[in-house]
Amino acid sequence: MKLLVTFSKGKGRKPIIAQAVRDTGVLIAVERAVIDSSAGEALIEVPDDQCRLVRDKMSSLGANVRILDHGILFNESECVDCGACISICPRDVFSFDATFRLIVADERCILCGKCVEACPHDALTMPA
Amino acid sequence: MRKSISEINQRIRDGNARVVTAEEMPGIVAELGEDAALKEVDVVTTGTFGAMCSSGAFLNFGHAEPPIRMERIWLNDVEAYGGLAAVDTYIGATQQSETRGEEYGGAHVLEDLVAGKAVELRASSRGTDCYPRRTIATELLLEHLNQAVMCNPRNAYQRYNAAINTTDRTLHTYMGMLLPNSGNISFSGAGILNPISNDPKLRLIGSGVPIFLCGAPGMVIGEGTQHSSAGGFGTLMVTGDLKQMSQDYLRAATMTGYGVTLYVGLGIPLPVIDKEVVRATAVRDEDINVDLIDYGIPSRNRPALRKVTYAELRSGMVTVNGEEIRTSSLSSFNRARKVAEALKDWVVAGKMELSLPTRKINPKHQVHPMHETVRGPRVADIMDKNIVTIGEREEIRTAALKLLKGSTNHLPVVNENSELVGIVTTFDISKAVANPGKAELVRDIMKKKVIVTTPEEPVDIAVRKLEQNNISALPVVDPERHVVAMLTAIDLGKLFGGRWLK
Numbered sequence: 001m002k003l004l005v006t007f008s009k010g011k012g013r014k015p016i017i018a019q020a021v022r023d024t025g026v027l028i029a030v031e032r033a034v035i036d037s038s039a040g041e042a043l044i045e046v047p048d049d050q051c052r053l054v055r056d057k058m059s060s061l062g063a064n065v066r067i068l069d070h071g072i073l074f075n076e077s078e079c080v081d082c083g084a085c086i087s088i089c090p091r092d093v094f095s096f097d098a099t100f101r102l103i104v105a106d107e108r109c110i111l112c113g114k115c116v117e118a119c120p121h122d123a124l125t126m127p128a
Numbered sequence: 129m130r131k132s133i134s135e136i137n138q139r140i141r142d143g144n145a146r147v148v149t150a151e152e153m154p155g156i157v158a159e160l161g162e163d164a165a166l167k168e169v170d171v172v173t174t175g176t177f178g179a180m181c182s183s184g185a186f187l188n189f190g191h192a193e194p195p196i197r198m199e200r201i202w203l204n205d206v207e208a209y210g211g212l213a214a215v216d217t218y219i220g221a222t223q224q225s226e227t228r229g230e231e232y233g234g235a236h237v238l239e240d241l242v243a244g245k246a247v248e249l250r251a252s253s254r255g256t257d258c259y260p261r262r263t264i265a266t267e268l269l270l271e272h273l274n275q276a277v278m279c280n281p282r283n284a285y286q287r288y289n290a291a292i293n294t295t296d297r298t299l300h301t302y303m304g305m306l307l308p309n310s311g312n313i314s315f316s317g318a319g320i321l322n323p324i325s326n327d328p329k330l331r332l333i334g335s336g337v338p339i340f341l342c343g344a345p346g347m348v349i350g351e352g353t354q355h356s357s358a359g360g361f362g363t364l365m366v367t368g369d370l371k372q373m374s375q376d377y378l379r380a381a382t383m384t385g386y387g388v389t390l391y392v393g394l395g396i397p398l399p400v401i402d403k404e405v406v407r408a409t410a411v412r413d414e415d416i417n418v419d420l421i422d423y424g425i426p427s428r429n430r431p432a433l434r435k436v437t438y439a440e441l442r443s444g445m446v447t448v449n450g451e452e453i454r455t456s457s458l459s460s461f462n463r464a465r466k467v468a469e470a471l472k473d474w475v476v477a478g479k480m481e482l483s484l485p486t487r488k489i490n491p492k493h494q495v496h497p498m499h500e501t502v503r504g505p506r507v508a509d510i511m512d513k514n515i516v517t518i519g520e521r522e523e524i525r526t527a528a529l530k531l532l533k534g535s536t537n538h539l540p541v542v543n544e545n546s547e548l549v550g551i552v553t554t555f556d557i558s559k560a561v562a563n564p565g566k567a568e569l570v571r572d573i574m575k576k577k578v579i580v581t582t583p584e585e586p587v588d589i590a591v592r593k594l595e596q597n598n599i600s601a602l603p604v605v606d607p608e609r610h611v612v613a614m615l616t617a618i619d620l621g622k623l624f625g626g627r628w629l630k
Binding site: 082083086087095096099100101114117121122 | 313379461
């Protein structure tokens with residue numbers, strides 16, 4: 001399961017992810033992280049059965065944690081199966097089936113948002 | 129052996145015509161041979177579905193009471209052409225909304241009309257004795273229009289060059305998003321299914337030939353604009369009744385950072401009249417080459433990295449300089465197939481008969497670039513030739529003095545051969561002074577990656593470099609990387625009032 005962790009400046013200096021790994025013993029995979037002078041955001045992957053444990057730990061350390069139930073939202077009726085998204089995605093979420101229809105493997109999605117910009121047909125949106 | 133068009137049409141009427149798609153044809157020819165294929169197949173249907181910017185429609189609204197001669201016209205805030213008198217207009221697909229920018233445009237107005245949605249018409253006029261009304265605002269459905277005729281000046285490109293980006297920043301182009309450092313390849317076109325690729329000599333496709341246009345029966349008007357079949361880039365001007373079109377084959381789109389376009393589904397049935405048609409329609413994706421063009425070069429003459437076939441492009445991966453690069457199609461092959469299949473169903477059901485061109489399109493035509501009589505400003509016209517440079521081994525203090533004396537904020541750094549190797553700004557010097565002891569020489573603090581321009585470069589290109597890199601000066605260099613001048617934001621002021629036209 002994927003968790004979106006955000007933290008503000010002061011707390012960004014604390015090793016929140018490392019602390020959570022040590023305290024919970026859960027191995028966390030960081031899939032994407034953007035940390036600048038004012039705030040940080042990290043998308044992490046944890047085993048499904050331990051996601052609440054990790055969330056609670058990180059929350060207690062001052063981070064804002066949201067469990068992401070799904071990846072990028074795909075509106076099939078707007079999609080024309082062009083494939084503009086395929087080469088843009090860093091995680092190979094998009095591919096064609098044998099009939100050149102688009103397949104979306106959203107479990108691989110790290111919500112980077114690149115495909116939203118690349119889709120000419122507004123068929124892909126970030127979950128709210 | 130030859131088959132006449134009337135023979136083929138008779139078979140269509142009798143329900144006996146053998147109709148196949150252009151995708152099926154290569155296999156049939158390989159299996160039966162050309163002679164038997166000619167005997168066996170009567171019609172080959174083609175299809176393409178992709179972004180065709182040069183599209184739009186003529187609309188007639190009927191007269192209002194009191195009547196108006198519309199001079200400026202907007203449909204859902206998208207301006208339409210007002211030079212066709214009274215109550216006609218032409219709405220172009222790429223025109224953008226005045227209120228919603230690139231997310232909505234002429235293409236969306238067309239799709240909304242086809243989808244049965246109401247569209248707001250606003251228009252203004254100066255008022256005349258015969259047309260006294262000055263403004264109008266009303267909501268219209270497609271069914272309220274007397275005529276809604278799609279008329280696309282340039283559709284169905286025979287093929288299109290593939291795009292790559294060797295620069296280090298993401299580009300937003302009409303070929304979609306191009307990732308930096310050759311991160312992806314973008315292409316467009318139906319290849320094996322493309323109409324002109326199946327009739328490259330334009331023996332069958334020409335004025336008056338019936339087509340499938342966005343789900344409606346339409347017609348080829350003739351040669352499309354920019355038609356250049358001599359180089360393999362033929363285009364068609366086409367028309368069809370918007371009222372009979374379907375959203376399945378007409379979709380508005382936005383290329384982020386570029387603008388609005390219309391995805392058009394277009395197919396042409398080709399009568400198999402002789403062996404030459406058999407041969408031409410046996411074309412495969414492997415046989416159709418395009419150039420892979422570097423869109424990082426902001427010029428009409430962009431270099432080609434290599435040739436690629438549609439077979440390679442459609443495989444999802446193309447090798448460039450030993451590296452595998454992923455491809456993305458902008459056109460939909462799935463929908464192109466649907467166009468060819470739908471057209472096949474029409475012909476099989478006797479809904480469309482075929483005809484040969486009433487007027488042929490020149491297969492040897494070559495497009496020309498624009499004839500420009502007024503040269504746009506070049507960097508040489510406005511650059512500042514009073515330059516102050518500094519050696520890379522000089523002390524930071526010397527640089528500070530030079531900046532003060534030269535009253536400039538940018539100091540190009542040169543090596544012993546006077547070649548540009550870096551740049552320092554007042555910011556870099558201030559930083560070095562604020563943190564003493566860390567660095568002493570110019571080369572320790574200079575920025576080594578310098579964005580440069582040349583005297584011949586058009587100012588518009590140099591200005592984009594300034595904007596995109598968020599900088600305010602560019603060293604102007606000669607081919608040996610000697611600094612010959614500087615172009616700063618201040619020099620751009622010379623453009624106003626034509627002062628550069630000395």
